[in-house]
Amino acid sequence: MTRLAALKPPLLDACIAAVFVALTLGEAFGPSDAPWWRPVLGAIAMASLAWRRRAPLAVAAIVVAVNIATNPEGQFTTLLSLVLVCFTVGYETRPPQSYAGLAIVIVPFLAVSVRDSFEFSDAAAALVFFAGPWAVGQITRQRAAATEEALARAARLEVEAARIAQEERTRIARELHDIVSHSISVVTIQTQAVRRRLGPEQAREAEDLAAVEATAREALAEMRRLFGVLRSSGESASLAPQPGLSELDRLVEQATTGDLTATLHVEGEPVELSPGLDLAAYRIAQEGLTNALRHSGAQHVRVSLRWTPARLDIEVADDGRGLSDPPSSGGHGLVGIRERVALYGGTVRLEPAPGGGGGTRLVAHLPLKGPE
Template identity: 40%
Template sequence: MPHGPVRAHWPRPSAWPVWVVPLLVLVLEFFGTMAAQHGASGDGSPNRGDGWGHGHGWGDGSAGYGITHLDGIGYTILFGGPALLLLRRRYPVFTLATTGLLTGLYFLRAYPYGPAAAAVGIAMLAAIAAGHRLVTWAGTAVAVSVYFGLTALIGVPFPERGTAGGPFPVEEPSIGGVSFVVGWSLAVLVTAELVRMTGQRAAERARTRAEEERRQASEERLRMARELHDVLAHNISMINVQAGVALHLMDGDPEQARTALAAIKEASKEALTEMRSVIGALRAQGETAPRSPTAGLGRLDDLLARARSAGLAVEAETAGEPRPLPAGADLAAFRIVQESLTNVTRHAGPGPVTARVRIAYRDREIEVRVEDDGRGVSLLDDHPGGSGIRGMRERAAALGGTFEAGPRAGGGYAVRATLPLTGEPPDAAEPAEPADAADAADAADRGSGEGAPAERGSQ
């Protein structure tokens, strides 16, 4: 089936090489921090005014704030955070803890405000996406609390930020600062949770698609097993009967034996053709569709001719106006007739046997009836029944139809199936197939072609 054009799209960030995100964060932090440092003090030196730059200010003349200019420690922290993100997929908790410590140290040193917290934000996203939700939420809460508790002890007034002596000239906590940090942390955590849930839904959809593909593949294997059973059972039965006839007449009537051998050749050729058609469904994607016709009532005459060549007298009758049928009903009707004639050939017994095939086309359904006047299955037969009757019943049930099979009152056997031509098959009518194609083959092997007293089947 042709598909519409595939739209090009960027791969998900999780599919990017591991170094891409750290590189982007490094560029953002470095240039963002350089811009923040330049703007914090108009002359490029620490702001030693009143904290809002009465003597120094932003490039546009607005007030700046006090900072500690980036030194060796500052650059190490600035480059170390993105570098640690290279470990975020393999060691998410370690990456979160170390980037958090570096970020806290950065702000305790009173370096310029800017995107220096980007690395720890990415680490939080990675940890939650990896499933470490409790550690991330609890660790963030503890880290924020410890940071502001520490700044409350060692912090200086905001005007003295970056200018006071000591290694940590950080400002005292304020309502605005606390609100901003808590709000930013919650925003990152909530975003990470949304990303995680989106990823889980995408994974669930992928699992559902994979399960559906496996189910469809299993159903296709079972369908092909049933098709192969029907094809082989019919044609091999014909070959078996004709081989027996040829051996019996080889010496006494060579011409009739020649006819039987010709029928064997034709039946084997038909079996090979249909097997190629069924197995062709396994062709690789992109190969062309099989060119041989699909089995259906359009090939009914060929089927009846092969049965007659096997020595079976076949009478055919059609009621109603023949017309194209839905593919499922068409195939099921053909296989039911094929399987029924195979049963007649194998089980009707010696002597002249006549099979009557009747196809009745109705407005909303098609009826298939096959009867014979043979002796049927012996009531003393203690072999288990084959899978032919079961296969016919399952074909009818899968389409929402009905199926009946059993001995006739006056002798012989009768099969009757009614297949609807409209509507979808009910869910409850799914065929009880074996677990896979191998089980189907085992079931076919167990049914050696012998019938049960009430129902007979073929191989």
């Protein structure tokens, strides 16, 4: 049953073949002295058009052979079927099979024309009615393949972007865990120290501080349990402190190599940031420097921090080759930066450097929280 279903032609192709069969049989009832077997063979050849997309070369050979044997007068239906066959060969096959299919149609046509007193118009007809549809089929196939590849690439990029965003969110959660865990640990230690300094007359205060200490320890234990879900197998917690803008001088210095000069420029009065925001600002500058080192081919990159009472502006500009893709697509690192900036209600963009001289500029705006 499965093999029979595989041999069944598509409904549209079967309908087209039925139309050609009907036209061929209809021509046989016209004024003609042709023997009975000609329309029968012609109808069989036209019926084979139902399988033209599954076996384009075989169907082309059948239609051409029957056309030569049964259509010495050059009737319309079988000639029209050759046009359809040429388009199908061009669309369904690739070189060199497509060239072979075109030759199957054109060579016998020209051979018959030479035998029956060849004229230049015969060659022109072969080009227009046979090579033309074949070329259209080739172009259509190439465009369809290009469209399919573009759609597949877009789907792959969408999946990849989602994966990268998820990985970056997990990484942010890990870093925030380390920051918050450190803060809670400090609170616990300081609360314990204060409680131990209290005297017997302050028993109620000591009891309250003990409750605070217990709550802090419970919160820390719960965070560690949740963090265990985020960690990969075999991954251990980092003992190194999370970096911040205080480490930016060293980061810029490390980015300076023989081919690249990195500089840091600070405007305004710096303010103390929360640990998470401090880390996010550092990661933004780090991503901009990484792009300049790996991808831009730049000779100079400048990191700028602009402090205002309301926000912190971070800009990383280079003089490299510029953007090879539209700015909206960005790179893998930019996906992570967007996740970080969105966490603090900021904005980020990657754009060509101003002036039209090449280069890129990564600009991020991070709102600063007011004093509590």
